[in-house]
Amino acid sequence: AQRVTQPEKLLSVFKGAPVELKCNYSYSGSPELFWYVQYSRQRLQLLLRHISRESIKGFTADLNKGETSFHLKKPFAQEEDSAMYYCAPKGSARQLTFGSGTQLTVLP
Amino acid sequence: EAGVAQSPRYKIIEKRQSVAFWCNPISGHATLYWYQQILGQGPKLLIQFQNNGVVDDSQLPKDRFSAERLKGVDSTLKIQPAKLEDSAVYLCASGARTGSTDTQYFGPGTRLTVL
Numbered sequence A: 001a002q003r004v005t006q007p008e009k010l011l012s013v014f015k016g017a018p019v020e021l022k023c024n025y026s027y028s029g030s031p032e033l034f035w036y037v038q039y040s041r042q043r044l045q046l047l048l049r050h051i052s053r054e055s056i057k058g059f060t061a062d063l064n065k066g067e068t069s070f071h072l073k074k075p076f077a078q079e080e081d082s083a084m085y086y087c088a089p090k091g092s093a094r095q096l097t098f099g100s101g102t103q104l105t106v107l108p
Numbered sequence B: 001e002a003g004v005a006q007s008p009r010y011k012i013i014e015k016r017q018s019v020a021f022w023c024n025p026i027s028g029h030a031t032l033y034w035y036q037q038i039l040g041q042g043p044k045l046l047i048q049f050q051n052n053g054v055v056d057d058s059q060l061p062k063d064r065f066s067a068e069r070l071k072g073v074d075s076t077l078k079i080q081p082a083k084l085e086d087s088a089v090y091l092c093a094s095g096a097r098t099g100s101t102d103t104q105y106f107g108p109g110t111r112l113t114v115l
Helices: none
Strands: A003-005 A010-014 A019-021 A024-026 A032-038 A045-049 A060-064 A069-074 A083-090 A102-107 B005-007 B010-013 B019-024 B031-037 B044-050 B053-056 B065-068 B075-079 B088-098 B101-106 B110-114
Touching: A003 A083, A010 A019, A019 A102, A024 A069, A032 A060, A032 A069, A045 B101, A069 A083, B005 B088, B010 B019, B019 B088, B019 B110, B031 B075, B031 B101, B044 B065, B044 B075, B075 B088
Parallel strands: A010 A102, B010 B110
Antiparallel strands: A003 A024, A019 A069, A032 A045, A032 A083, A060 A069, A083 A102, B005 B019, B019 B075, B031 B044, B031 B088, B044 B053, B065 B075, B088 B101, B088 B110
C-alpha cells in the first residue's frame, strides 16, 4: 500500500537555526516526490519537486531511495518560512498522496 | 493568469441536507482534481478528471458524493445527503503537463461544516 509519513505534526525552531522536516514514504516503483506548502491564509502551492534538484526559498530536499525518505532542509530558517508543509509522493497512477503535514513555526 | 476559483468559500448545513461546490480551473488545464481535507490531515483525492472524463474516482463515496465536469471546464461536487463526518475543506486543483511532469494548482477551498 502507498503510504507517506510525516512524523512531526509541529516543529519550532529559532530564526537562523537549521530546519529539517522529515518525510518517509512506502511506495512501489519509483515515485516522483514533491513538497507543498501552505502559508497562513494562502492556497496550497508547490514548493519543490525532487526531479528538479533545485533550491526554492533556500529549501532543498534530497531523495534517499535506500531509506525511502525525502526530507526538506534549510540551513537558516526565516520567520516567513512559518507555514504548513506537506510531503506528497506521486506514483504510477500520477496522483499525489499527501502526508498529514508538519506545521513549522520559526520563532524570532 | 487567474488562479483556480471555487465557490462558495464557506457553507454550513445540517446533516441529511444537500450541498454543491463549484470549481473553475485555470484556462487550458485539462486535468481537474477534487480533494477532501479533514482537520489535521493532508488532502485526500476524491476524484480526478481528464477533460470531461473520469480518470479515477476510487476514493469517492459514491453513495452520497457525485461530481461532474461538463464540457471539460467547470466542475461541481455534490454531497447528498451530508453526514457529520463530511465536515472538511474541499479543495479543487487543476493541472498542466510541462515536459515529463505536471503541476497542480490549488483553489482556496470550500470549508463545509455539517451540524
